[in-house]
Amino acid sequence: xxxxxxxxxxxxxxxxxxxxxxxxxxxxxxxxxxxxxxxxxxxxxxxxxxxxxxxxxxxxxxxxxxxxxxxxxxxxxxxxxxxxxxxxxxxxxxxxxxxxxxxxxxxxxxxxxxxxxxxxxxxxxxxxxxxxxxxxxxxxxxxxxxxxxxxxxxxxxxxxxxxxxxxxxxxxxxxxxxxxxxxxxxxxxxxxxxxxxxxxxxxxxxxxxxxxxxxxxxxxxxxxxxxxxxxxxxxxxxxxxxxxxxxxxxxxxxxxxxxxxxxxxxxxxxxxxxxxxxxxxxxxxxxxxxxxxxxxxxxxxxxxxxxxxxxxxxxxxxxxxxxxxxxxxxxxxxxxxxxxxxxxxxxxxxxxxxxxxxxxxxxxxxxxxxxxxxxxxxxxxxxxxxxxxxxxxxxxxxxxxxxxxxxxxxxxxxxx
Ligand SMILES: [Zn+2]
Numbered sequence: 001x002x003x004x005x006x007x008x009x010x011x012x013x014x015x016x017x018x019x020x021x022x023x024x025x026x027x028x029x030x031x032x033x034x035x036x037x038x039x040x041x042x043x044x045x046x047x048x049x050x051x052x053x054x055x056x057x058x059x060x061x062x063x064x065x066x067x068x069x070x071x072x073x074x075x076x077x078x079x080x081x082x083x084x085x086x087x088x089x090x091x092x093x094x095x096x097x098x099x100x101x102x103x104x105x106x107x108x109x110x111x112x113x114x115x116x117x118x119x120x121x122x123x124x125x126x127x128x129x130x131x132x133x134x135x136x137x138x139x140x141x142x143x144x145x146x147x148x149x150x151x152x153x154x155x156x157x158x159x160x161x162x163x164x165x166x167x168x169x170x171x172x173x174x175x176x177x178x179x180x181x182x183x184x185x186x187x188x189x190x191x192x193x194x195x196x197x198x199x200x201x202x203x204x205x206x207x208x209x210x211x212x213x214x215x216x217x218x219x220x221x222x223x224x225x226x227x228x229x230x231x232x233x234x235x236x237x238x239x240x241x242x243x244x245x246x247x248x249x250x251x252x253x254x255x256x257x258x259x260x261x262x263x264x265x266x267x268x269x270x271x272x273x274x275x276x277x278x279x280x281x282x283x284x285x286x287x288x289x290x291x292x293x294x295x296x297x298x299x300x301x302x303x304x305x306x307x308x309x310x311x312x313x314x315x316x317x318x319x320x321x322x323x324x325x326x327x328x329x330x331x332x333x334x335x336x337x338x339x340x341x342x343x344x345x346x347x348x349x350x351x352x353x354x355x356x357x358x359x360x361x362x363x364x365x366x367x368x369x370x371x372x373x374x375x376x377x378x379x380x381x382x383x384x385x386x387x388x389x390x391x392x393x394x395x396x397x398x399x400x401x402x403x404x405x406x407x408x409x410x411x412x413x414x415x416x
Contacts, residue, residue: 004036007070015075018063020109024077025085027054028105031071032126034146038071041177041331041400042154044190046101047072048176052209053092054104058085065201067190072180082108086118093123097157100126101150126153159408166412168216170404171257175208175250178397181333183375185341185389186382194379195352195388199247207249210239214254218261226283233258252308252348252394256319259312260401270409278315285313295351303355305345308391316398318343323399324406334375337389337396341365346391353387361387 011028019026029051031043044067051074054060060076067073078085089104106113115122125135127149135141158169179189179201186195193200214236223229233254240250263277287309288300299305311318326339342365349358364381367373382389410416 002069004069007066007068011066011070011073014064015105015107015112018075018077019107022077023109024079025082026107027058027060027076027078027085027089028073028103028107029054029076030073030103030105032101032103033071033150034143037069039067039069039180039182041173041180041333042151043101044072044180045154045173045176046098046150047074048172048205049098050092050096050102050104051076053096054089057088057092060085062202062205065190067180072190082106082110082113083118086113090115090118090120097160098154100124101153155407158404159411162219163412163414164216164219166408167219167261168212170408171215171261171401172208172212174257174397174401174404175212175253176205177333177400178393179204179208181337181393181396183334183337183379185337185379185392186385186387187390187393195383195386199244199249203244203247204249206243207240210243211236211250211254214239215257215261218258219265223258223262224266226280229258229262229280250394252391253397255308256312256316256394256398257401260316260398260405263315264405264409264412270406273405273409274315274317274320276315277312281312281315284309295347299345299347299350303350305347305350307345307347308394316402319395319399320402323395324402327399327403333396333400335369336399337392338365338369338375340392340395340399341389342369344392344395346389348390349387353385357385357387361389 015026015028029047031038031046033043051062054076055062058078058080060078062074062076064075065073086106089106093099093102093104123132124130125132125141127141127146128135130140158173159166181189182191183189184192184194188194188196188199188201188204190201218232221232223232236254236258237251240254241247259277259281260273262280263273266276266280267273287297296307296309299307322343323336323340327336342362346358346361349361361382364373364378368375368378405412
């Protein structure tokens, strides 16, 4: 494991090089998280959200990311001067609900600029309001106190505001958690493009912003039956294709999340969400008798596999059942991915590599669950076979979303 100090040195070097070779102002967004490994679903979301704020406020361009013990770090370039950029970033750190949880550094070819360089006060500690440097020096707050505060702040932010805003943030959080899995098993993730040549991490971050915004709109479109919901889903797919230059990043996710959302909206209790999804999804089985074509429908015609349509028609019993149980044991998304891959009939895998490869993937995933195969070796096997486990990835993200619905049900329904 690389030490944080080594990584920091490497990053300083990178920042200096880019700032001097680009002639622009470099902005670095990183989580303000304690400990020797800062990667997790909460801290990743903080970096992602604040980088988006920086991008929008300064017309900055995201150019690079690292995902290691320092957490998810995003690097952006802006044409504006260092002073202007720093003032805007200080404003984001001070006013965005997640701003205190990140450090936004600003550098150009002459070096970095601090708050005190601009005549501003240094940053306050996010727990006790003393100066942050004083608390760090005296180790005033324990690891558990800080990490708990961090995750609570993020979860409060996710459910704040209107229902539409909460849905946008919760779905974006879930899709990002899936993208930032440490192993993608042939899918694009934060570390590699997996088996794909036509898309990368940035294709997905752009898609997440577009698609999650669309999910928020479900509260006002009045898609009260399956056919209206499908019409809305097709429009959202078109927006996704516009955002990605025609690449399918989240088609499967749009299908699953819209049904989950409609189930949430029409349910009377958390326990009733599954039943509502089941009721709304009933017409989905008509697809099997129709003329339309898709990976899922071909898998049914050739192999009798019901796939994600079958799951939806049952109210996603595994997603709200076994998968959710695995997730909530320790929030290890690699472990959850293996559980899903060993169980789900992922029609993306059949499409790219055939039914025999799907069965082999399932048995290899079971071996990996028991520790008999290394997850890195399984990832290499997927890439060698040109397999992308996209259907399983959708279910992993959707399981995170199911957890968020469960934990926040009453607040989302306006009962708290
Ligand atoms: Zn403090």
